[in-house]
Amino acid sequence: SLHQGDSGDSGASLIVMVASSASTGVTAAARAFESEHPGLSVLISAGGSGALVRQLESGTTADVLITANTATMIAAQGKQLVSTTPVTVATSRLVLAVPQGNPGRVTSLTDLSNPDLVVALCVVEAPCGAAAHAALSAQGINAAADTYESDSGHARGRLALCEADAALIWAADLGADDKVLEVRLSAGLLPSTHYPAAVVATSTNTTSANQFVLFLLGARGQEALTSHGLGPK
């Protein structure tokens, strides 16, 4: 199947393109879905939301698309890359995160403008960057970023290695190992995002694709997603 990698086994597999920050949760959900559908294997293709849409544009075949914000999904809809109306399957909050031990003593968003601290943000082209940019400019904070990461997961990586003192990332990326901690802020300071899902227009297995989206909305799917840092739909 080297030359036509997509076609050979598409009857038995379902390809799910998912924004990186939701990939752990969606992967867990997929495993659960597989156990309900013996013989079907779910392949997860993770990446930046924009990159995923671009791949679809360039002709990759997939069955389900899950992006990290609605704007990107709307763009995909506009390009007729998806065939069903998107439904939100999960949410996530943007959080101010610091490394274990909080070496920079970061307590508020204004600390992000401290030039002595190493601050990592997402690029504005990525959903987490767009959200952060909107929130910070709304509060008149001029962040002294030292690096713009391609997505929330990589911003988290900076904290995990303790190379950065603070970052704005999706709560879903905080991880379970206590290496990265959230700085609690008053509610409403930072926005949330929605993870919309839709069936891809070129899907050859729309039945299973629809079933998977429904599964994510269902109890077992939600359980898998929320136990990996995502908020409920």
Place this chain on the structure above:
Amino acid sequence: MRRIPVALLVPAVVALAFLTLPVVALFTRVAVVDLPSRLREPLVLDALRLSVVTSTISTLLCVVLGVPLAWVIARRGLRLRQLLRILVVLPLVLPPVAGGISLLVLLGRNGLVGRMLASVGVSLPFTTAGTIVAQTFVALPFLVLAAEGAFRNVDQRLEDVAASLGASQLRVFRRVTVPVAAPGIVAGVVLAWARALGEFGATITFAGSLPGRTETLPLALYRALEQSTEAAISVGLVLLAFSIAVLLLLRERWWTLS
């Protein structure tokens, strides 16, 4: 052996330290004993398998395509050689991500050639074949330039004698030029293989990242980086271990050549 002059020894030691210390440092972060269990993680295993397969095939492609091209360039007149060489260097200076885009533009579903391929049912982007194409595109110039340098060093009078003894050009190439240039070609193959094995930008752009199909080790590593650095390092160490195994294995055969 004469003693190495300080003016050369100092930069050489600095260079060696600069190259090896970071690699050594990696081992301080992850317990080596954990590696076997890492290997058993299906995703890592899939990525390793895929990397081995694709980098091997693309290295072979590079050799099959690149060695003849290098020879053609090496044996042309000055003018043509300069032109050909610039053509080979251009894909090299293109950042891999841009290389991936250019492959999409050419071979993508709506690409100039891709459309023709699609009409006969062949689609390259986001397939394992696409991964191989991306790796080959990025690695090929390395092989060509290295092999060309090696070919240019072969005394043409050796080829002349071989021809006078009745050897066809192809025979001269196989029996004289390539063996005499072997050390340089081997270096080129190692460079191309390493480049293919580590390829990231063009692969993710042209072939996407689908575990088991297009997610090679470097892609898995980049993704692992989002979850935990240790996971990423482990993947890196797996790759290192694999490379060391290959190098030690090859050492006995043609590595000694050079």
Place this chain on the structure above:
Amino acid sequence: MRRIPVALLVPAVVALAFLTLPVVALFTRVAVVDLPSRLREPLVLDALRLSVVTSTISTLLCVVLGVPLAWVIARRGLRLRQLLRILVVLPLVLPPVAGGISLLVLLGRNGLVGRMLASVGVSLPFTTAGTIVAQTFVALPFLVLAAEGAFRNVDQRLEDVAASLGASQLRVFRRVTVPVAAPGIVAGVVLAWARALGEFGATITFAGSLPGRTETLPLALYRALEQSTEAAISVGLVLLAFSIAVLLLLRERWWTLS
């Protein structure tokens, strides 16, 4: 010139087409006349400037460090040579992202050496210096392997005669070994420069991405890709145009050498 045998011509033409067509295809997507205006966009201009500066400095570093190391390796006994060569190849097979991690582990704020550097006020991650370090780390093995191959091709009897004429080892190195190996070294420099210019993974991992400071052209290109493919292609073409200019400029001087 004898005619090129078909068995070599066919793969050579395929290789050349495979390398050049994608690059040519890029030009079909973006009007070349738009490029000057692209260049005037401050972000692209910053990235270009940064790429030129960093890739030049890291190439120089590669030459200064790598050529001596290559010579030391080339002139050692078989055993030591094999060991040294494996040490040089390892950073090469490490995917650039993993290379970036390893640099972080060594030179990062909490790194083994980085901690010492930090205590004297030097911090490499998220600085232009860090970008240069990352590029050098990735490009150096290419130069070392290519130059080593070139050195091994220098007839040692030439060095012997030079020594017998009273030349110190350093003089032999500068006046005989390096000039005779020049074509191979030049190839290695081109490879290293191209590698540094296109570097993405190690740079973004070790140095991060901040416009004007660490966002080189490949990083800018990756970001532009989020906006539109055309924007990314334009950045790629800017890089291509710059490379062609450099290559044409060099051609007159040492490019003809090889």
Place this chain on the structure above:
Amino acid sequence: MATSGLTASVRTKRGDIDIDVSMSVGSGEVLAVLGTNGSGKTGLILALAGLVPLDSGQVKYGDRVLDDVATGIHVDAADRNVGYLPQHTMLFPHLSVLENVAFGPRARGVSTAQARRDATDMLSAAGLTTLIKRPAATLSGGEAQRVALLRALASTPDLLLLDEPTSALDVSARAFVRAELVSRLGSFAGATVLVTHDAIEALTLASRVLVLDAGKVAQEGLVGDVVRRPRTPFVARLAGLTVLSGTAHEHRVDLDRGGTLIVGDSAQGRVLVSVSPRGVSLHRDRPEGSARNVWCVRVTSIEAVGDVIRVSFEGQPSAAADLTASAIAELEVRPGMELWASIKAAELEVYPA
């Protein structure tokens, strides 16, 4: 012009000199090519082998056209069936001695096993059995040259092109190789072109010589004729003769560059006089006796030629004398020394210019 064998008219540039040579070598014949360093001998050989392009001219072997610039014919070196021994041996460094010798036959379609057997036999016959498995790069200079000769001979070529095949050999190897060449060339139907700096090697191996000077043919003919009646100083020197031009008045020749010689044969007008160093004697004091020509000279160089020592001198005329080692020792000849030279009139050969 021979109808079989090699017929060539070659024009090609080599560096600053233009090689422009017409020649023919019959089958079974050996043509020696002589000439000063840089006279274009190697260039000529390369052109005949088809390894450098002609600017104009034609090369034929028998009726087969190998090169013809006018009609654009060019047969590749590989298809010419030549055996070429390059001046710098150029053994394949990555192959063993055996594989080097077997290379030609293999390339021309002989099976590997057969080619290796034949090569082994050749090497054994040449007394080089111990070298068979050695990498070619480890041979000494002379060993390499012997192997290169066997390699050229192994593929039974039509046209044998030997560029100084014995320059690095010791005396016994040289004798062996020459004997081997004599016997092989005797039974060899092909044409042989032999470049050498050794006039006597030409004498024993070749029937005709061609003397190159700055790319042009300075003289050509049967070995004996050329040696006895050289047309240029170089050929004269090569043959061990000094050749002087002058105007004859019966037995007296007034030399163009000064001096007068009394010769045995009477002549008139422009002539060349060749002086054999074997006829010239040197003396500390002016000799009395039968020699008709006696003049004062200054020694310029002392050089060995075969078994004797040749003392070159300047005077009117400048010439050379062959002496034995003991005579040299007795006279205590040193460059710069002034001596008397003498030669009998009968020893001088006179022929029209």
Place this chain on the structure above:
Amino acid sequence: MATSGLTASVRTKRGDIDIDVSMSVGSGEVLAVLGTNGSGKTGLILALAGLVPLDSGQVKYGDRVLDDVATGIHVDAADRNVGYLPQHTMLFPHLSVLENVAFGPRARGVSTAQARRDATDMLSAAGLTTLIKRPAATLSGGEAQRVALLRALASTPDLLLLDEPTSALDVSARAFVRAELVSRLGSFAGATVLVTHDAIEALTLASRVLVLDAGKVAQEGLVGDVVRRPRTPFVARLAGLTVLSGTAHEHRVDLDRGGTLIVGDSAQGRVLVSVSPRGVSLHRDRPEGSARNVWCVRVTSIEAVGDVIRVSFEGQPSAAADLTASAIAELEVRPGMELWASIKAAELEVYPA
């Protein structure tokens, strides 16, 4: 042992052979090293130059220890002040002829301008003015060898090591170079080691010879002594002599390998008899006359030695005869032919074995 000049005792492996040589060369003296191909001459030169390590032994120049394995002293080649002409010339291909010649002086600290001036002068004096700007890689074989010699001489070395310096030269260049060497060596205070295959080159340039055989000294001494009384067949052949061992009973010597010779000098017991080819005549029919030794032989090879042609033959004993070209033509000598050989008893030299 000379207190000035070179004193060396060298043991080193080269391929399969062990080089084991003790030698000394006084300052101003020229030692010729002769030996068959592969006898280790180049290996010896490399060891003296400090380019290959010794297994044991010592090399001294004057009082300066250059190598001493026992005490671990090893002076780098660069610090020995040698002038080395490699057998394969090894010009620096990336440099011009001028730069090649100027390389040594530059390396030893002469200013660039001065080194280039000197090199230009040397090249002009050697008549190589036209080559000055040429890339070394474009020289012909002989041109390269002449430039390599100048390069070795340019830095006024203490110890001159010449590995076959004239093998690729034409006759006139050879004469020129030898004359040049004679005059230079005459005023040269250093020691010279000259490897050559040409016994007569040794004769004219060197005062002493050292004959190598499989890495060991086969014979050493004054040129005349070695040439007249060779101790091995190789030296004999080199000197143009055949040396035969046998048992003498006054004027009769019974040869070990068959045959008997009548000699002029009376001797007893084990002896060596040397036969000079110049004394041996060949005849189609059994000759009548004064020659005491006449026997039947079969021609094995015909070879040129200097101006004469040497016919080797087998018989009892096997030996060789020097003939002129015209005699060869008259006898129509060919390998395999049967002839009669004769030599006068007085022409045979007898000396104790």
